[in-house]
Amino acid sequence: MTRRLIDLVRDELLQPADPRAAAMAGALAARYPDASRAVLFYGSCLREANLDGLMLDFYLIVSDYRAAYGKGWLAHANSLVPPNVFPFEHHGLVAKYAVLSEADFARLNSPAADNVSVWARFAQPARLLWASDDLARQRAVAAVAQAAPTLLSLAQPIASAGEGILGLWRTGFALTYGAELRAERKGRSLSIVDADPERYRRFGEAALADGLPPVPADAPDRWKHLQRRGKRLSVIRLAKASFTYAGGIDYLAWKINRHAGTQIMIKPWQRRWPILGAITLLPRLLRGGAIR
Structure with missing residues (x-):
């Protein structure tokens, strides 16, 4: 170098x-x-x-x-x-x-x-x-x-x-x-x-x-x-962050709304079970192009 x-x-x-x-x-x-x-x-x-x-x-x-x-x-x-x-x-x-x-x-x-x-x-x-x-x-x-x-x-x-x-x-x-x-x-x-x-x-x-x-x-x-590994890791890290990151699913929604111009609202049950909430949110985000 x-x-x-x-x-x-x-x-x-x-x-x-x-x-x-x-x-x-x-x-x-x-x-x-x-x-x-x-x-x-x-x-x-x-x-x-x-x-x-x-x-x-x-x-x-x-x-x-x-x-x-x-x-x-x-x-x-x-x-x-x-x-x-x-x-x-x-x-x-x-x-x-x-x-x-x-x-x-x-x-x-x-x-x-x-x-x-x-x-x-x-x-x-x-x-x-x-x-x-x-x-x-x-x-x-x-x-x-x-x-x-x-x-x-x-x-x-x-x-x-x-x-x-x-x-x-x-x-x-x-x-x-x-x-x-x-x-x-x-x-x-x-x-x-x-x-x-x-x-x-x-x-x-x-x-x-x-x-x-x-x-x-x-x-x-x-x-x-x-590309395949990176997207798998993104999901795994999101799941891991639900344990290390208080309010992680709200941060995810905030970041997506800020960058993609969406109006995602997190429901109370998604906060109680953030891994399940993130998994159920993911297909909708992919279909709508909010994340790629």
Whole structure:
């Protein structure tokens, strides 16, 4: 990996963010004093000037799951189907945070990942708002720096010839949206690049200059596998979140309504039995195109 790409990733991750988000990241790290290694802020809220009323998105990177949770079932669940997701509130702001070990964060940003959920997000802008020490900071930067080359290498055999680097990015994001159950409107994957084309041109050129990871010979089949596995994992994570995330089904409805322009209302029985509620909701959402 070239110094150029590492430098671009580091400079972007270390840019300042809203001070309230930074304070929230520090408070989140303090909840896991024996395990916290880094806290990253990502997602649509990164571009918002006013965070009130929004749901912020963080990744908490820990040394390992047992250090974070002890010997309980949460450590096993996080290892078996990473990440675990939890709600968090701090000084009037609300957030959700996903927990990954340093090893899983590095793996899930790389071509070795068996799903797109981490590298698809960290190929986009993010901020490193807290790190326990310089080594944790370096490891977070190195992990994130794998995300763009992973996306571009997998998109390259699928992209149309002559589209250029921005077309390659658009193809990559469109494919990742097909590999998860997403609540965004159609075309959202394209607007990611259009929001800051110069950023994606710089990062893409740096990744290409270094040479992308080897392109799988069976790239179309690899994408079919990622799509099937990604959608299964989305359902499994939703079920798992019903245990780890208080009010998770209400958050699901809020996110879908916000991104897809729907007016889904959660019924009392769905709150009492959130797994069953989510399962009964899913076919309706798929038929209506609210999630894809």
